[in-house]
Amino acid sequence: MLYTIVSDMEYHDSEKAKEVAGRVEDFMDEVVIPREREALATGEEITVDEIHEMWDMAKERDLFAPQVPEEYGGQGLDFSDMLPSFEQVGRSLIGALAIRANAPQEGNMHTLEMVGTEEQKEEYLRPLVQGEISSAFAMTEPKVGAGSDPKMLQSTAVKDGDEWVVNGHKWWTSDGLGADFYLAMVRTDLDVHPYEGTSIILVPRDADGVEVQRNIPHLGDHITEREGGHAEVKFNNVRVPIENTVGEEGDGFRIAQLRLGGGRLTHCMRYSGMAERSLDIAKAYLQEREAFGTKLEEKQALRHRIADAETQLHAARTMIRHAARELDRSDARIEVAMSKMFTANVTNETIDLALQCCGGNGIGKDLPIAHFYENVRAFRIVDGADEVHRRSIARWAFDDVDETEIENTLEFDEDLRIDALDE
Structure with a gap:
């Protein structure tokens, strides 16, 4: 069976964003996902040397570190343009790592690029981008x-x-x-x-x-x-x-907020890719598996649940892109909070549905869904627990906090990334 994202939705991403995301998708399908499947089937770990080989291939394809300026060895994509590529890497447990777009490295690169001194950029940012240090x-x-x-x-x-x-x-x-x-x-x-x-x-x-x-x-x-x-x-x-x-002494909260806003959205895109691949696997399975006289894909209850999941993922992608556009103009704190909280729950529910649809194959680890299921649960806690984001959204909704406090408040659980192979 072939498990690829099939989406006819038009999100009006730029031509550059679509072109790079298409090449990232090819890299995932041709190099990364096949190696992931082999590792899951054999139980053998993917070595550091193999990851470095993937980095070399990503560099040859002009895909390495898409979020980093070209002067430091990246591809120089702006924030909105790199989001579709982050969705593609999310389809694999090692996708982000394979092109040096994994957290926390991605966020730390962004932080040093934004506010680091020239000396810090040369001593730490440049080798960090190239994978020479962590x-x-x-x-x-x-x-x-x-x-x-x-x-x-x-x-x-x-x-x-x-x-x-x-x-x-x-x-x-x-x-x-x-x-x-x-x-x-x-x-x-x-x-x-x-x-x-x-x-x-x-x-x-x-x-x-x-x-x-x-x-x-x-x-x-x-x-x-x-x-x-x-x-x-x-x-x-x-x-x-x-x-x-x-950055400046005493400016840590502001810098961390700048780091987190974009980081939360890139996490959302990665997890949406993970959820979409899970859904694709589940649909392929439903088309093949028979029970009680018909294919599972013909069972109305399952069809409706798949329809709901597709709708929710579409809503999440749309929300993320809107927040990204707003982030270019302001801190977009509420838009980011809504996107993060909504996407975290949608991806959890979608991967749970995919696992349920696949039954015994879902809980087995020949397929990646069980691995996805274990990894996605943390997303409702890291980078701001659901409750923290709901608190921020509620305060905004009830207008019970002034703008100064909204701008200064930094509410998040942690900026660690318990996500796939970013551990």
Whole structure:
């Protein structure tokens, strides 16, 4: 059976966006998904060397790091133009990784490109884009620390001469095990509100006092040997130069919000691709499987549920694109919140339906649906739990918060990506 996205919907993406997405789709179908199928069938992990070979092939096809400016080795697509490509890579557990569009690397690249100094861009951004080094974003904290309410941030950085002294306890730090550096969100001024007294500090992994404690076990599994993990990390009197401040001192919340707005939408597109592939597999199965005298595709209850799923996915894609257009003009905080919350639930429901349609084959791991099912559940928690986004939308709907507070509020659970192979 062939499982490919078949969509006649016209979203009026630019010709450039459609052309690149078409080439990404071909790369997924010809290279990435066949290797994924083989790995699922044999249980053998996809090696780091194989991923690097895929990077070389992606570079040959001008698909590598589509979201990064050309001067740093990417394809230089603007935000709206890259979204259709992100949907295509979402069809595979290793799709984003195969073209260097995976999180948290993608978000960290964007952050350094937006606000990093020229020195930071040369030392960290350029090799990060090329895959020579890896990174992590460290915000979420255990126990009484920052999570859905990042104002509870406990980690600190105190100036001592020309250095920061960083102390903190982080967890759910995506790719934290293999990171060469961390973008750590810490309080740098305890005398002001966290929105004004928080900074992002670049902390090298090999700095004295950086202690990676463990990889946190979690729902979802892997098919590569990549050991990025979701780490628990402690910073114990870690000294780094003041020049390692990313952006302006005290500007951490604003920078993180800029990072998250686009990141949430790229996640939405990846997961919509995952849901669409699951649905395609389910439809192919329903067309072949017979029960009680007819093909399953002829059962009205199943047909109606598939129709509902297609409708919901179309609505999600439309909503994401609208939010992306608004993001070019403003922070689009409410549009992004609506897109993230809606898409997270739609993709969860769609993949659950696909698994149900395939029955025993759905829960088996010869097909990717069971893997998708494990991975997609986290999307309703990471990058802002459903409840956090609903809170933001409700406050906007009831007009019970002024514009200044809306602009300054940063409500998200974490910027880790428990998604496919971004772990």
